Amino acid sequence: MKIVKIVGIIVGVVMLGALGLLWHLTPILKPYPALSGPYAVGLRSYTFVDDARPMHESHTQEHRALPIDIYYPALGDTTKLYPYRPTYFKAFAHYQAKESHIPEFVWQMFVHGIKAHANLDAPINEKKSKYPVILFSPGIAASMTYAAYFEDLVSNGFIVVEVQHPYDLEVTVFPDGNVIEIDTAFATAIRKTDRDFIYPYRGRAHFIWLADLQFVLTQLEKLNNDSTWSLYQKLDLDRVGVLGNSHGGAVAIDLVKNDARVKAGINADGWTKTANTDEPFNKPFMFLWADVSGEHSGQKLYENMKAINNADAYGIVVPSASHGISDLQLLKWPLGHFCDNAIMHQTQTEIRKFFERYV
Secondary structure, eight states, rough: OOOHHHHHHHHHHHHHHHHHHHHHHHSBOOOOOSSSSEEEEEEEEEEEEEEEEEEEETTEEEEEEEEEEEEEEESTTTOOOEEEOOHHHHHHHHHHHHHHHSHHHHHHHHHTTTTESSTTTOOHHHOSSSSEEEEEOOOTOOOOOOHHHHHHHHHHTTTEEOOOOOTTTSEEOOTTSOEEEOOOHHHHHHHHTTTTHHHHHHHHHHHHHHHHHHHHHHHHHHHHTTSSSTTTEEEEEEEEEEEETTTTHHHHHHHHHHOOOOOOOEESSOSSSSSSOOOOOSOOEEEEESOOOOOOHHHHHHHHHHHHHHSSEEEEEOOOSSSSSSSSGOTTTTTTOOHHHHHHHHHHHHHHHHHHHOO
16 A cells, blocks of 8 residues: 555656646747847748749649748737747647647647747738848748847848748648648658658759749749739838858748849758758858868858958857747757757857848
8 A cells, every 4th residue: 555655655756747848838938038229020921932943843833932031020019929830830730749648638738829029911910111131031842930030130120031931841831721731752851861762852842942932033023013912112122131049040042142122131040962062152151060170061151252252251159049040949948959049149149240240
């Protein structure tokens, strides 16, 4: 009987501890940091369809469709938080449950109640006639969680256009609620660390993503001159920059090099075996790294680019940061022990200062 009592106490303590951890981790992200600028943040979502390209190499009968989220300076309270992309996080939880041994209801608890400053369909702030534009491309096979960086830029007078690349991300969620999960063969290769599959796939994706960003920029030019559009002529398309994380950062290099419409760019911890940096690179560019290793491929890209670049080139190290930029830096303890708000603030500041100077 004594043993049974002891076991019961241990089980009770474990259950209470588990419940306490679940309560602590709901939602899984810490509150989004305060905005550093004077503008509130608005968010509007669109789908851009490119009739000239297939959806994906495994879905060639469909046209290439891209979910686009546009974050813009808005009217409103800069301190207020709003439910952040619940449709996306529902799909995110479903996917994570399939990939882990954690039940979906637990994942749904983790992401329930996440709030950010982005207010869906808020009226645009008319303080300025138009705002400079930053295109954003994420990491391949990543989750679309970068709002803290978008919001900081927007609060300081930028418009940020987030581009999702279907089948190459964990989940891609369209404004109508349609969900596309990552390409099955690619996901399997990642789980098995099959580099013979991963590297060729990434090489093909590099140029598809580059075409995505150029297509989106062209569509924005058309919409910006459409008097029926809600953001009519609010985009200053003479002042365009690009920000990319990981794989998207490598794509950003080629976009700045090959598209005259883009004035400057930032690669946040990205590297590639595809981007060609041997040609002259005469636009301002910045690399952000999470480490200082000379073996880091991103650092090698930077060193090569700096040697041939006639414009300003920067290499900034953010010690103790996670891979590139992500809202996952806001994960609660113990999941988020690797980073804190000070690291995020430092990275936000470096990004903002660069674009304020060159875009």
